[in-house]
Amino acid sequence: MSVAEDKLAPWMKEDALVEPWSLKVGIPFKERVKDLGAGALVAATFIGSGDVAVGATAGGYFGLGYWWAYWVTCAAAWAAMDISARYWLARKKPGVWMFTDIHWILGIFLAIFAVYFGVGNVNSQIGVAGQALTGLFPSLSWDVANIIVALAAMALVWFGSYNLTEKLFFWLLLMIVASFYAALVATGVSVADAARGLLPAVDPKGQFNSIFQAIAGTNINGAAVLLFSYTMMEKGQWHDSLTERAKILTKARADNLLASFGAAVTALAILGVINQIIYPHGIIPRKIEDFASLIEPVAGSWSIYVFSLGLFAASFSTAIGNGMLAAYILTDYFQVSTEASSLPFRVVYVGNALIATALLVMRIDPIFLKTVTSAMNAMFFGVVGLVLFYWSVSPKLGYFRNGKNIWLWALSLLMLAIALHVGVFNIFALFGIKF
Amino acid sequence: MRKRLVVLLVLALFLGLFSAGGVWAQEVGKAFKVGAAEVTVFAPRTVWEGTNAHVIIKFENHTNQPIKDIKATLALPKGEEKRFSYKGKTELTLPELKAGETKYLAFTYISPVLGKELKDYTAVVGLEVGDAKGSFNWTFSVRPGARFRQNTPEIVSTIMWVTIGMVIFWFLVFKFYFNRSWKLIP
Numbered sequence: 274m275s276v277a278e279d280k281l282a283p284w285m286k287e288d289a290l291v292e293p294w295s296l297k298v299g300i301p302f303k304e305r306v307k308d309l310g311a312g313a314l315v316a317a318t319f320i321g322s323g324d325v326a327v328g329a330t331a332g333g334y335f336g337l338g339y340w341w342a343y344w345v346t347c348a349a350a351w352a353a354m355d356i357s358a359r360y361w362l363a364r365k366k367p368g369v370w371m372f373t374d375i376h377w378i379l380g381i382f383l384a385i386f387a388v389y390f391g392v393g394n395v396n397s398q399i400g401v402a403g404q405a406l407t408g409l410f411p412s413l414s415w416d417v418a419n420i421i422v423a424l425a426a427m428a429l430v431w432f433g434s435y436n437l438t439e440k441l442f443f444w445l446l447l448m449i450v451a452s453f454y455a456a457l458v459a460t461g462v463s464v465a466d467a468a469r470g471l472l473p474a475v476d477p478k479g480q481f482n483s484i485f486q487a488i489a490g491t492n493i494n495g496a497a498v499l500l501f502s503y504t505m506m507e508k509g510q511w512h513d514s515l516t517e518r519a520k521i522l523t524k525a526r527a528d529n530l531l532a533s534f535g536a537a538v539t540a541l542a543i544l545g546v547i548n549q550i551i552y553p554h555g556i557i558p559r560k561i562e563d564f565a566s567l568i569e570p571v572a573g574s575w576s577i578y579v580f581s582l583g584l585f586a587a588s589f590s591t592a593i594g595n596g597m598l599a600a601y602i603l604t605d606y607f608q609v610s611t612e613a614s615s616l617p618f619r620v621v622y623v624g625n626a627l628i629a630t631a632l633l634v635m636r637i638d639p640i641f642l643k644t645v646t647s648a649m650n651a652m653f654f655g656v657v658g659l660v661l662f663y664w665s666v667s668p669k670l671g672y673f674r675n676g677k678n679i680w681l682w683a684l685s686l687l688m689l690a691i692a693l694h695v696g697v698f699n700i701f702a703l704f705g706i707k708f
Numbered sequence: 709m710r711k712r713l714v715v716l717l718v719l720a721l722f723l724g725l726f727s728a729g730g731v732w733a734q735e736v737g738k739a740f741k742v743g744a745a746e747v748t749v750f751a752p753r754t755v756w757e758g759t760n761a762h763v764i765i766k767f768e769n770h771t772n773q774p775i776k777d778i779k780a781t782l783a784l785p786k787g788e789e790k791r792f793s794y795k796g797k798t799e800l801t802l803p804e805l806k807a808g809e810t811k812y813l814a815f816t817y818i819s820p821v822l823g824k825e826l827k828d829y830t831a832v833v834g835l836e837v838g839d840a841k842g843s844f845n846w847t848f849s850v851r852p853g854a855r856f857r858q859n860t861p862e863i864v865s866t867i868m869w870v871t872i873g874m875v876i877f878w879f880l881v882f883k884f885y886f887n888r889s890w891k892l893i894p
Contacts, residue, residue, distance in 0.1 A: 389867075389871045392867075396867075414852070415852075550764075553812060556816055556817075558760075566752035566761055566762075567752070569752045603878055609882065621878065624878075628870065628874060636855060637863050638856035642863075
C-alpha cells in the first residue's frame, strides 16, 4: 500500500499550490460520530495496565491533583497523531516512513523499538491480563490464564481481520470505561477535588518529575501514536483530490479525539477511586491486586470482578494493539505487504507473541516491566516528538503543514516541549542523573 | 439505533451490578457504635499472597461534645501470626475527636507470606472509645498470588538481549523468506 515514489506525485503538485488550511470542509457532527472506529482501537491500545499502575501511584501521592497532567499529555498525544495523519494524507505513506524519509538510522531505531514493543510490552500486558483472568476465575492458575490470553490474542490476529479487531476494540474500550466508572460510582467522587485536579499543581511529597514522566510515558505511547496512520491505511482513507483528503482529515480528527483523550477520561475514574479510598491514608499501591483489595471493602465483593474485567479489557487490547503496531512497522520497514490480513503481518505478530509468552516462564513482574516500558516510551518519545515536529513545519507536507495556523503551532510546540522534557529526563536517568 | 440500545443496556447492567455490590459492601463496612463514636471498619474479604491488605477505621462524632481517648488494636489470626508479614504498629490512638469531626486510623501493609496455607483467616480489630470497648472480626480469604522473581537489572538486560535476538531473527526471516533480498526502505 505504501508508495515508494518520493518525487513529487501528482497530488503533491496540486497540494503545493493551495494555501494551508484554506479549504472549507464542513462535516456535520453526526457524520463525524458515525464514522468513529479507529479512535476506539487506538484508545483501547493506549489504555493498558500501565494506566492503572501509574494512576495508582499518581493518585496515592496526590489524589486527583495530577488530573491536569493527563489532559496536557493527552493534548500532546492528539497533536502527535494529527501530524502522523497529516503525513499520511500529504505523502500516502504511514508511520515508519516519517523516520526513514529523514535518515535511515531513524528507521533502524524505530524497527528495534518496534520489536521491543512486540515482545517486551506484549509480555507484560499478557501477564496482567492473565492476572485479571485469575481475578475473574479464582481457581485458574496464573500460568494457565496467561496461555489462554496469549492463544486468544494470537488466534484473533491470525484468523481475524482489521475490521473485526476494530469492532472488538470498541467493545473492549466500552468495558474498560464502564468498569472503572462503575468503581467510581460505588466509591463516590469528590467533584471539588476533580475540579481542583484540573488546575496545574505539584504534590507536596516532591514526586512531580517522576510521576509526570510516567503519565507522559503511558499517555503518549511513543510508538502507538504511529498506529493511527496505519489504521487510516487499513481503512483506505485516501483520495487523489485535496478537498476530499481535507474532509478525511476532519473526520479523522474526531477519531483522534477519542483515541487521545480516552485516557484522560478513564483517568478520572482511576484517580477518583484512589482519591476517595487510598489517598487519605498515605497508601501507595504497588501491585494490581493492591488496588483491587483496596476498592473491595468500600465498593463490595463485586468490585473484584468488575475491576478484573476492566483490567482484562485494558491489558488484552493493549497486548493486541502494541503487537499489531510492531507488525505494521516491521512489515512496512521491510517493504512487504503491510495489511493486517497479510501473511507477513500475521507471522510477525504471532512470532513476537510466542516469544513474549515463553518469557512469562521467567515470572517477571509485569508491573515492573511496565514501568521499564513507560520509561522507554518516554525516552523514545523524545525522538518521535522531534521527528513529528520536523514534519509539522516542513514544506514537504504541502497543504497539511502548520502554515499560519496558530492552534497547530501551539499544539506542536506543546508536544515538542513535553517530548524534549521527558526525553532529556530519561536520557539523563540512563546515566544515573536524576533531577 | 439497536447498537446504541445494546451499549446503554451494557452500561446499565454494569452500574446495576455494581450498585448491588455497593449495598452488600455496607455489611462489610457497616457502621456501629462504640461509646459515643460511630465506627466503620473497611477491610478486604479477599487478599492475595504476597500482596498488601489495609484495614481502615473511620471514627465519626455526631454528638455536640468532643470524644477523648480513642484506641484501635490489631490482633493477627491467633497462632498463625507467622503466616503474615506486618511491620506496622498493632495499637493506634486518637487523643480527641471534636464534635462533628470524622477521623481515620489505618493498619496498612499487612501481607500474607507466600507459600503458606490458602484458606479463610480471622483477625480481630479491637476498638476502645473512653471506657467503652468493641471489636470487629475481620475474616478474609487468602488467594494464590502470582509469584514473580525479584526485580533485578538482569531482567532488563535479558529483555534487551531477547529484543536484539528477535531483531536479528526478523532480518533473516525477511531476507530469506519473505523478500529474498535486502529490500528495506531506502
